[in-house]
Amino acid sequence: MPSKGVDVYAYIAVPGCAVEVSVPKHSVRLTDLRRFHKVSMEVDARAISSFFDKRGRFTFKVFHDGALVTEQWINVNALTGNASDGTMDVIAKTPAIFYRDKLAVCYGLYEAGAGHGGLPSRHQCYVTVAPIYENYIRDLAPPGSPLENKPFARFVLPSPHDVGMNSMSSTEAVLKRVGGAVVAELIHNHRYITRLADALSGRAIALLAPNIVFSLAITQKDTLETLLRIGARYFEFRPARLHKSIIPTGALTPAERHYFQHSAIPGMPYDEFLRGVVSFLRSHPAEIIVIQLRWDGVPTDVCTPPTAEEKRRHLDDALRGSDIVAGNLDDMRRKTVAQLRKDKKRLIVLDSVDSLSTYGDDTYATLNGDSILASLPGVLKKENQRGKAFVNIQCQATPSNIPKAVAHSVLEAGSTNSCLLATKGICDHKILPWVRDNVLNTIELDHLVVLMNDWLEGATVDVAARLSKQRLER
Template identity: 60%
Template sequence: MPSKGVRVFTYIAVAGCSIELSVPKQTVVRNELNTFWNGDLEVDARNIDSLFNKKGRFSFKVLSNGRLVTEQWIDVNAITGNASGGTMDTIASTPSVFSPNNDNIIVTYGFYEAGQGHDVLPNQHQCYIAVAPNYANWQGKLAPPGSAQEGKPFNRLVLPSAHDVGMNSMQSSDSVLKKVGGAIATSLVGSHEAVAQITDSVSGPAISLVAPNIIFSLAITQKDSLDAMLQIGARYFEFRPAHCHKTILAAQALPDRLYFQHSAIPGMAYDQFLSDAVAFLLAHPAEIIVVQLRWDGVPAECARPSDQEQREYLDAALKQAQGQIVAGGLDDLRSSTIAQLRRNKKRLIMLVSVDSLSTYTDAGNATLNGDSIVAAFPKVLTAANERGKAFINIQCQATAANITEAVVYSVLDAGTTTSCIMATKAICDSKTLPWCRDNVLRTCDNNVLVVMMNDFIDGATADVAVQLSKQRLEQ
């Protein structure tokens, strides 16, 4: 009988929690702490009682001491392999869940629909689930004011990071497509081999129809609000602020202000990012955020802000703090203790294109299974490479958007529910995060800040970074 597989990846960092996974006539329960587990469940036609409707439900429940935190589900057709309906039928409909039971638990999860499968991307549906504490105050708890830990250098910490933080929704892009039309998508993404192949394959009107899929598959790397990312635990962000592409400005498709730019695809507004970051710091007085401005990959058609414009945006955001928060810089990051940063109110550290060590390479991160990423880690993370760097950026995410066949499939044969970025999330995390947990203390200089960057920032990434921070503070 036909069947369709669902590969599930779980991680639990809160005692008393469990994850119950179900398909017709099969239930699996996971409750091990701090364990990266993955296993296969099968939606099998023989286990579906109906003779004509061969859809079976895949669902998961998260429980805390027996109380339901969340339940999510989607129907899987055992014959066609397609998944639809339910609460996980689009990536945008799977934001992180904050426990309604006042027990400070966050469930981060995602679902990739494999459809009938493809020889490049996974043939099984993919689902990841992480259950972790609400880490809105994790720095304050690891290094409480007045503690010995607070007297340690800030660069002892390992900061979780949301890769391309500004690409967390289609809001800006949708406004552009609505005003200008889908044909602009090819101009916004730049010289991308996959897009060239797509435009060679379909007509002009068809390009307009698939334009949202092109942008989603190439650029959307997060699905939570900035405040949610911060509560998940993220404390380092790279932001590429620039004005919109000249074509967008000419059409007045968006207000002329600074936006996160992925190539020329506009994302989160920079003033909103800064304002939300400052608001979070005001609400969490022991936390410290690091932001680095960069412009790699931003085309010349997107004007970069001058130094004065950067200062104006930052000053406007800090105004709401009324002197309670001031901006720090590279020297503060390198030489200050956690206590000094708090005492001097420098809890928003702003960097501009500083010299850091990144594990990312175009070839190594263009993977569908994460093996080449892990293989590169020990080669890059050496004492010689780390010497003199402002910080170390361990990039855990794959760049499937650099694999032409994967992007073409995501755009033409599928849609925004089957992003090639989401396709690689769970399988790569199951390898990169355990490696970081087991090797960062050994391979990274204890006096250099470490960043752990990931797509779709999640509780497992945050928990590994927080536990590493605790260990480094104890050294």
């Protein structure tokens, strides 16, 4: 009889918690702490009593001290493999869940097709249960403690990759005003999508526009405030004005506003991002956040970056009314946590500084993470760290650089089928254990470490927190 597979990747970092996953006539309960669990299940037609309706429910439940924290589910058709209805049918509607100030549950589901283009043929679900790291810096280096006098550079900072692409709202406003055909122009420097756009009519591109954007650009699903509560403390932001062809349409106003740019696809406004970060710092007086401005991949000839004066004005506007002072690279590298707090330099702002990143176009163009894993020891050699401002370990794959995977995501995918989401659980299951086991003896203590990931969740943050504690105690 036909069936559809579901792979579940789970991580539990809170004592007393359990994750229970189930399909018709089969369930598994996970309790081991800080283990990267993988469970493979089948929604089997033989286990579904109805003769005509062969949909079976895939469910996961999270418990804390026996109490139900959350239950999430989706119906899986054992005949067609389709996943529908339920609470996980749209990735944008699966926000992190905070439970009684004790824990954060982060989760997501990739709806798999038949495995075209090398993409998974089994549905992929990830779920993490971790402490709420809302006071990440404070709890690891408490004010007045000996650890507060350690260099801030000892920290490993969790980071959401492309934080500004956590929503379709800016792009949807553009599409509503000027139509979907404009997407071909916005992604003109993506070599694989450009070929696809050239092969399709303007009408076809217009119809596919939301899928194109979602498959290529959306890498987060939680709000900035939620990401900060999960534990994010480092952000890369690529602010620039809207594409020159969009500005005259008035799709987004005012015209001089700067947005996060993924290629030329607009995301979160820069001023909104800065206000959110400063607001969080004001309400969390022991926290420290690092921001790095850069413009990798942004077509600056058509998306104008802010001038030095505009960058200063954005920062001044965000800091106005607070006692927070902007710090710089020297502050980040040389000062202790206590000194940064005393000097009120709790917002470190970097601008295109030279860091050591593990990212490479070839090694990160993967659907299983193996090439990333194999590359890490070589990239992170001690000699490569010399002279670099910090080390950025990127955990997320970039299947958007794989032509067949992109074509499938764009032509056939929906709101849970992004090729970026397809690799989330698979890569985390391989990359994060390597980071946990190797960073302490691989990265020099005087180099701050960034741990970056798509769909930032509790496992990434918990690994970073435990490494931070070990580095601070050395």
